[in-house]
Amino acid sequence: MGRGLKGLVKKGLGEMDFTAGGGVINWFPGHMAAATRAIRQRLKVSDLVIEVRDSRIPLSSANADLQPQLLSKRRVIALNKKDLANPNIMHKWVSYFDSCKQDCIHINSHSKSSVQKLLELVELKLKEAISREPTLLVMVVGVPNVGKSALINSIHQIALSRYPAPDKLKRATVGPLPGVTQDIAGYKIAHQPSIYVLDTPGVLVPSIPDIETGLKLALAGSVKDSVVGEERIAQYLLAVLNLRGTPLRPPLEALEQQENGRDPV
Ligand SMILES: Nc1nc2c(ncn2[C@@H]2O[C@H](COP(=O)(O)OP(=O)(O)OP(=O)(O)O)[C@@H](O)[C@H]2O)c(=O)[nH]1
Incomplete structure (x- = not known):
């Protein structure tokens, strides 16, 4: 995000007295604590x-609490919903994660070919373990609504x-695993x-670190709007749309063309 937007957000939201504790959103549905513990065990x-x-x-859609544990694992970051992302920015994120020596891939979970590429990367990363185990x-882990189930x-x-x-595998049950009761x-x-791929429920951190992260998560549907406030x-x-100059309505020319019975170009 550009500096201008950061300033705008700070100016606009800084006056909102978001929380007395300096902007940290304290919010944590009870079931997520139990789910997070289970995920830690399974990890x-x-x-x-x-x-x-x-x-x-x-960045905002990372679960910060799980990062230390995730860092110590073989990990692929699947940047999902690429069909909704700005294609001019996506390659910058790939470079960013490359510079962190972190494998990442943009995917669209609804596209089989896209998910196939992810699986190829997963199998490549498991190559060495494949010969032994x-x-x-x-x-599969991630905050709510990022598309784990779709994936x-x-x-x-x-x-x-x-x-x-008939060797097709239905939903299989794996376990029990050491230290995991379920x-x-x-x-x-x-x-x-x-190779089994295991699903997990979406979990977030107990405290969202700042208002802007909370707003982004709400816009992406990972936290309820009411957590940060609809207004x-x-x-x-x-503010984001204004700063980026995103037109909120079709340009006048396009409307005129439509009125004249032509498709806008
Ligand atoms: N456009 C688009 N929508 C997606 C994609 N992946 C998932 N979705 C949509 O995002 C919404 C949430 O997807 P889910 O798969 O339920 O997300 P989840 O991470 O399992 O959610 P939780 O169960 O809450 O943790 C659904 O409406 C999906 O159809 C994608 O790659 N592109």
């Missing part, structure tokens, strides 16, 4: 993590097309060795 036994983030907000676990569904479709019936549901995407979201969105 210990996973061989690779696909961390799904939103292509439009690749009989079973490998790949976990898992596409993975399932790809898995089904890889296996001839079974883990997942899909098998390969055998010899068996603030509208103001922020308008």
